[in-house]
Amino acid sequence: MTVEQAIKSRKSIRKxxxxxxxxxxxxxxLEAARMxxxxxxxxDWKFIAVTDKEKVRQMQDACMGQKQVGMAPVTLVVCANNDSAMPCGQSKTSVDCSIAMSFMMLQATELGLGMCWLGAFDENKVKEVLGIPEDYIVVAVSPLGYADEEPAAKPRKAFDEVVCFDRFK
Ligand SMILES: Cc1cc2nc3c(=O)[nH]c(=O)nc-3n(C[C@H](O)[C@H](O)[C@H](O)COP(=O)(O)O)c2cc1C
Incomplete structure (x- = not known):
């Protein structure tokens, strides 16, 4: 599978x-995240793979009860410490961790595995379940496993609506 194929075929999996x-x-x-x-x-990051069944169940609670978390055999959590604003004003923690999560999603796709980026979680509960130190920020969570659904591709805005050359249009 090429990177283009992984990008085009990836979908959020919730079953x-x-x-x-x-x-x-x-x-x-996990190696994709490390790289x-x-x-x-x-x-400054940590990638936590939760495989213990009881902990996965607790992660479902921490993720607003989202059933997909409890259904999947693995929950992936991306967190980091030493956050600071980059000269552009953006948080390096959230940007770094988002890139790592994206790499994992594409690698998972190539391996025939599904994921679903979750922003709906209670950070304090996630930290409590996994023993993540206070000074870490949890940026993203995702179930990981074999899909039990083939969702239709979600629509995307047209190329010309979101892309411009040389000047904002
Ligand atoms: C930052 C972010 C947060 C998201 N949070 C959730 C979530 O909490 N629960 C969920 O079911 N999907 C969540 N999603 C998945 C999006 O709904 C999904 O990516 C979007 O609808 C496009 O569908 P696709 O991933 O199948 O292309 C999130 C996606 C992103 C990028």
Whole structure:
């Protein structure tokens, strides 16, 4: 599968089969996050793969009860510390972690696995469940597993509506 094919075929998966993710595949997904670029290459992040069934159940609670979390065999959590504003004003933590999560989603797609980026979670509960230190920010959570659905592709705005050349239009 090419990167273009992974980008075009990836979809948010919200139903998962009761089938474990092989450790080789899980490690490849986590390796994609490890290899992602970060501001000044600081890599102030942690990637937590939750596989313990009871902890996964607790993660569902921490993610506003979203059923997809409890259905998938793995929950991935991306967090980081030492946040600061970059000269452009953006938080390096949220940008770094978002890139890492995106890399994981594309790697998972190539491996035939599904994910669904979750922004709806209670950060304090996630920290409590996983023992994440106070000074870390949890940026994103996602279930990981084999899809039990084939959702239709969500529409995207037209190329010309979101892309311009040389000047904002
Ligand atoms: C930052 C972010 C937060 C999201 N949070 C949630 C969420 O909490 N629950 C959920 O079911 N989907 C969530 N999504 C998934 C989006 O709804 C989904 O990516 C979007 O509808 C496009 O569909 P697609 O991923 O299948 O292309 C989130 C996506 C992003 C990028």
């Amino acid at each position: 998962y089969r009761d089938k474990p993710v092989e450790s080789e595949k899980l490690n490849l997904v 992602a670029p970060s501001a000044r290459n600081m890599q």
